[in-house]
Amino acid sequence: MYTWIWRHLPGGTALKTVQALVLVLAVCALLLFVVFPWVEPKLPFNDVTVDQ
Known part of the structure; x- marks a missing residue:
């Protein structure tokens, strides 16, 4: 691919x-x-499932 671009x-x-x-x-x-x-709100990083 890189050689094609080059x-x-x-x-x-x-x-x-x-x-x-x-x-x-x-x-x-x-x-x-x-x-x-655009992708950040769709990722589950803020969906914490551990309760205190």
Whole structure:
């Protein structure tokens, strides 16, 4: 998969490296600001079943 992305990025090695870094940052931002806030209420981390 990574080689497919690398082969399809235009430019030389330096430009491909910058583009790959931008892609990684974009995916991280999408996960942090869109996906994780959407999933968080659906996760059972706050459903405590232990009584005092």
